[in-house]
Amino acid sequence: xxxxxxxxxxxxxxxxxxxxxxxxxxxxxxxxxxxxxxxxxxxxxxxxxxxxxxxxxxxxxxxxxxxxxxxxxxxxxxxxxxxxxxxxxxxxxxxxxxxxxxxxxxxxxxxxxxxxxxxxxxxxxxxxxxxxxxxxxxxxxxxxxxxxxxxxxxxxxxxxxxxxxxxxxxxxxxxxxxxxxxxxxxxxxxxxxxxxxxxxxxxxxxxxxxxxxxxxxxxxxxxxxxxxxxxxxxxxxxxxxxxxxxxxxxxxxxxxxxxxxxxxxxxxxxxxxxxxxxxxxxxxxxxxxxxxxxxxxxxxxxxxxxxxxxxxxxxx
Amino acid sequence: xxxxxxxxxxxxxxxxxxxxxxxxxxxxxxxxxxxxxxxxxxxxxxxxxxxxxxxxxxxxxxxxxxxxxxxxxxxxxxxxxxxxxxxxxxxxxxxxxxxxxxxxxxxxxxxxxxxxxxxxxxxxxx
Numbered sequence: 001x002x003x004x005x006x007x008x009x010x011x012x013x014x015x016x017x018x019x020x021x022x023x024x025x026x027x028x029x030x031x032x033x034x035x036x037x038x039x040x041x042x043x044x045x046x047x048x049x050x051x052x053x054x055x056x057x058x059x060x061x062x063x064x065x066x067x068x069x070x071x072x073x074x075x076x077x078x079x080x081x082x083x084x085x086x087x088x089x090x091x092x093x094x095x096x097x098x099x100x101x102x103x104x105x106x107x108x109x110x111x112x113x114x115x116x117x118x119x120x121x122x123x124x125x126x127x128x129x130x131x132x133x134x135x136x137x138x139x140x141x142x143x144x145x146x147x148x149x150x151x152x153x154x155x156x157x158x159x160x161x162x163x164x165x166x167x168x169x170x171x172x173x174x175x176x177x178x179x180x181x182x183x184x185x186x187x188x189x190x191x192x193x194x195x196x197x198x199x200x201x202x203x204x205x206x207x208x209x210x211x212x213x214x215x216x217x218x219x220x221x222x223x224x225x226x227x228x229x230x231x232x233x234x235x236x237x238x239x240x241x242x243x244x245x246x247x248x249x250x251x252x253x254x255x256x257x258x259x260x261x262x263x264x265x266x267x268x269x270x271x272x273x274x275x276x277x278x279x280x281x282x283x284x285x286x287x288x289x290x291x292x293x294x295x296x297x298x299x300x301x302x303x304x305x306x307x308x309x310x311x312x313x314x315x316x
Numbered sequence: 317x318x319x320x321x322x323x324x325x326x327x328x329x330x331x332x333x334x335x336x337x338x339x340x341x342x343x344x345x346x347x348x349x350x351x352x353x354x355x356x357x358x359x360x361x362x363x364x365x366x367x368x369x370x371x372x373x374x375x376x377x378x379x380x381x382x383x384x385x386x387x388x389x390x391x392x393x394x395x396x397x398x399x400x401x402x403x404x405x406x407x408x409x410x411x412x413x414x415x416x417x418x419x420x421x422x423x424x425x426x427x428x429x430x431x432x433x434x435x436x437x438x439x440x441x442x
Contacts, residue, residue: 041333048337052424078330083338085423188421218403281404 039068043075050094051079051086061094069103073122076100080125084188088127095126105132113144120150128158141171149178156185163191168203179212186213193217199225207238215245223251231257240269247280254289262290270295278302320344321362322431323392325355326370335368335397338424339431356384364392366434372398375409382413393434397422 046061053059063069076091095101104126107119120139128136136158139151152170156163167174167182174182185191198210199222207229214222229242239261247253262270274295277287287299322344326332332348339346347362349355352374359367367385375381375396385392395416396409406417416430 037329040330044330044333045337048334048424052338052340052428078334082331082334082420082422083424084421085425184421187419216401 036067036071039071040075040078043068043072044078047072047075047079047091047094050090051083051088053090059090060097063098066103069098069100070107072098073100073104073126077122077125080188081184092127100126101128101132105135108135108139114146117144117146117150120147120154124150124154124157128154133158140166148172149174149181152178153181153185156182157190160191164198164206167205167209168201170205174205174208176208176212179209182209183212183216186216195219195222196225199229204235204238207233207235208241211238211241211245215248218249220249220251223249227255227257230261236264240265240273243273244276247277247282250280253277253282253286259290271298274299275302320365322346322366322368323349323355323358323362323364324368324370325349325352327351328370331370335370335427338422338427340428344431352379352381356381359385359392360387360390363390366393366395366431368395368397370397372396372400372405372409375412375414376405386413395430397427 043061043063050059050061061072063072072094076095080088101123104119104123108116108123111119120136123132123136133155136151136155140148140155142148142151152166155166159166182191186193193213195210195213198206198213201207201210211226211229213219214226223246226242226246230239230246233239233242243253243258243261246258262273265273270291274287274291277290278299282303284296284300284303287303288296291299320343322336322339324332324335324346326335326348327350329348329350336346336348347358347364349358355367355369358364369375369381382394385394393415394413395418396414397418397420399420400406401419409417415434418427418430
């Protein structure tokens with residue numbers, strides 16, 4: 001009996017100790033997270049003040065410890081990725097004084113996978129030296145997709161003049177998500193919006209980037225180029241993207257070339273295209289020229305379900 | 317001097333902090349909210365002068381937030397800043413009754429100028 005009670009007592013003590021330890025770990029983790037957030041908030045305010053400073057008096061941000069420097073890096077990344085249109089020279093001075101480039105490249109060197117991609121993403125918001133650019137060039141051919149795209153973004157941000165050459169030299173195809181990351185650099189004014197040479201290029205990545213620019217910035221005058229791509233391009237993915245871009249611009253889709261390209265699409269592709277057109281606000285009448293009678297039942301149901309028939313644009 | 321009351325709604329603390337830092341804490345009382353219910357309640361309670369919403373999804377979700385924010389007769393200015401660039405979404409939001417729509421990445425000077433302009437209008441009215 002005594003042995004039984006001893007066992008129960010030991011089990012209870014073990015449970016109690018585990019609960020206390022778990023709570024302590026959770027508390028310390030929460031405190032660490034709160035501290036890190038407070039540090040980031042502090043540096044965001046400092047960075048914004050530095051960028052908005054109109055007094056022209058030299059002001060500098062100092063981060064003493066490693067964790068403070070990391071928080072400063074993250075703050076710079078948040079500010080730079082959310083804003084544009086400020087003179088970044090005072091910020092470059094802060095980056096140099098705090099040795100942020102060295103810190104980031106140390107972290108990149110000793111980390112792997114997504115963590116490495118995270119540090120690479122942070123490096124896209126600081127000005128890099130030649131040595132770091134060579135390291136990034138090596139990483140842009142990594143087998144890990146997240147690492148290579150993060151290094152490509154970082155390379156483009158650090159040397160915008162070479163952006164087109166770097167994208168055209170890639171030996172792999174960029175995904176739509178990768179292209180949207182490049183577009184976000186464009187929106188910050190880092191690289192120019194010269195879509196015409198991109199659309200005329202024979203390189204897959206450049207063409208896709210050109211189409212994405214047209215689509216994101218709603219460039220109506222590019223529709224002739226898009227029609228050229230639809231009629232002459234052999235790559236199905238580019239043709240599909242060009243048709244989707246035309247529809248997102250709200251252009252008529254009744255041309256023979258588009259109908260021919262659509263007839264070569266698989267059933268699932270046609271269905272997904274139909275869904276896309278319904279959300280873009282095309283009318284039943286406009287879709288009748290593109291889809292068969294059987295497919296039109298699906299299209300009609302979609303358009304009605306989206307309540308687009310009241311406001312849709314008529315293309316006849 | 318009248319200190320303006322500004323409410324910033326965002327689920328991301330750091331984005332809200334960034335916008336607050338751009339507008340500046342000098343002449344404003346800036347309060348950050350992490351839920352839309354909290355924003356509506358606070359707006360009614362303190363008679364906010366400006367509400368900045370850092371997402372468009374609650375407004376496009378069918379909930380009449382604008383009416384809730386301006387329900388008590390007080391008419392705060394409502395700015396929406398989001399990553400959504402589609403023309404359709406922007407038009408829908410403006411039709412909803414918001415005063416300004418801006419997209420990220422945002423020009424610091426422009427946001428500050430807009431906030432200052434709204435402050436000047438408020439001072440002139442009072």
